[in-house]
Amino acid sequence: MQSNIPRETFEQSDSNGSPLPITPASGQGSHIWDQANNEYIDFAGGISINTLGYCHPQLIQAFQQQTDTLWQINNVWAQQPALQLAKALCEKTFAHHVHFATSGADAIAAAFKLARTYALEHFGPKKTEIIRCKNKKNSPSTEYTPEDTTYVAFNNIDNLKCAINNNTCAVVIEPIQEENELTSADPSYLKSVRALCDHYSALLIFDEIQTGMGRTGKLFAYQHYNVIPDILTSANALASGLPLAAMLCNEAVTRSLQTSTPETPYSGNPLACAIANKVLSIIDTSSVLDGVERKHTEFINQLERANQLHPVFKTFRGQGLLMGCLLLPEYQGKAYQLMQIALEEGVIVLTAGENMIRLTPSLIIPTEDISAGIERLSAAMRRFIKLNKS
Numbered sequence: 001m002q003s004n005i006p007r008e009t010f011e012q013s014d015s016n017g018s019p020l021p022i023t024p025a026s027g028q029g030s031h032i033w034d035q036a037n038n039e040y041i042d043f044a045g046g047i048s049i050n051t052l053g054y055c056h057p058q059l060i061q062a063f064q065q066q067t068d069t070l071w072q073i074n075n076v077w078a079q080q081p082a083l084q085l086a087k088a089l090c091e092k093t094f095a096h097h098v099h100f101a102t103s104g105a106d107a108i109a110a111a112f113k114l115a116r117t118y119a120l121e122h123f124g125p126k127k128t129e130i131i132r133c134k135n136k137k138n139s140p141s142t143e144y145t146p147e148d149t150t151y152v153a154f155n156n157i158d159n160l161k162c163a164i165n166n167n168t169c170a171v172v173i174e175p176i177q178e179e180n181e182l183t184s185a186d187p188s189y190l191k192s193v194r195a196l197c198d199h200y201s202a203l204l205i206f207d208e209i210q211t212g213m214g215r216t217g218k219l220f221a222y223q224h225y226n227v228i229p230d231i232l233t234s235a236n237a238l239a240s241g242l243p244l245a246a247m248l249c250n251e252a253v254t255r256s257l258q259t260s261t262p263e264t265p266y267s268g269n270p271l272a273c274a275i276a277n278k279v280l281s282i283i284d285t286s287s288v289l290d291g292v293e294r295k296h297t298e299f300i301n302q303l304e305r306a307n308q309l310h311p312v313f314k315t316f317r318g319q320g321l322l323m324g325c326l327l328l329p330e331y332q333g334k335a336y337q338l339m340q341i342a343l344e345e346g347v348i349v350l351t352a353g354e355n356m357i358r359l360t361p362s363l364i365i366p367t368e369d370i371s372a373g374i375e376r377l378s379a380a381m382r383r384f385i386k387l388n389k390s
Helices: 007-012 057-067 080-092 104-123 157-163 187-199 270-283 286-309 335-345 367-389
Strands: 024-028 031-034 039-042 097-101 129-133 149-152 168-173 203-207 231-234 245-249 313-319 322-327 356-359
Touching: 039 367, 057 270, 080 097, 080 245, 080 270, 097 104, 104 129, 104 168, 104 203, 104 231, 104 245, 149 157, 157 187, 168 187, 187 203, 270 286, 286 313, 286 322, 286 367, 313 356, 335 356, 335 367
Parallel strands: 129 149, 129 168, 168 203, 203 231
Antiparallel strands: 024 031, 031 039, 097 245, 231 245, 313 322, 322 356
């Protein structure tokens, strides 16, 4: 029997981030147990990754079947799980081709490189500028940013009109800015962005690392808007937490792929792709996607009732099971504090900036877990109010 390693050992490891004071030991459905056997309801979905909860029996079966055959191979060879996944993603989206990577950052980097290669091959060496929308996560100081990148305000078409020009090769949009207090794109804004990209022969890239794989009630969020990108990136939930990402692109852009996209030894490995195939087959069904909308309504209704008892939130945002609870002005800057109190009450939530609690539960979370989790969050809200009045 394996002995537990104490939480304090974290200081000796090379893990990232600032860890919460629990060490999860096991999970089932929307529940997690720590080393002391304390139980938590997970409204975070890992971190918006475990769309089917923990230890889903069909994923376990797919994992076991694939480990009995082939779990890694030289990526210069084709293999069945990757071929099957690429075919399915193309059939279910606008894509003509899929390039696999191991992380969202790798997929975004591949999209940038592809956009510049496409521009070079069609318009010459000066068309290199990439335009991105500002949020609290993608500023030049917080992530890899290629040269010749311009940042503009989200949902502000006039700002984009001032920035875009004949040297712009791509505009990158998140349909919902999860790290910017869950701000959703206006449909008219996205249509105008598409028109500007067409006018200036720039590619439109949708970053759906957070919003893809059913999170918003559609397989991908772009399908809500009737606006089709040229390139789309997906990761996180694609293989339910295994290291797999994908860059989807249309037929015109596909021709520039071979000269632009980087490969890693683990890109599209058979094991992750086998899991992703099973995830995709479960999620892309009316029972799951329609259920996301119903569960959204359940969450919001119960959150509103809890907020009437313990007023903490000003408003609720989001789409599907990507939801945000914006704190009242008097509690601004204290989202992390509320998240910690919620953990003590046995419910795991996330933050989206300093002023918002973020909820990204499993897409198949049962109603009874929603109710039990909201009850625990309500208790945390009561304690939070009391603490901030003392």
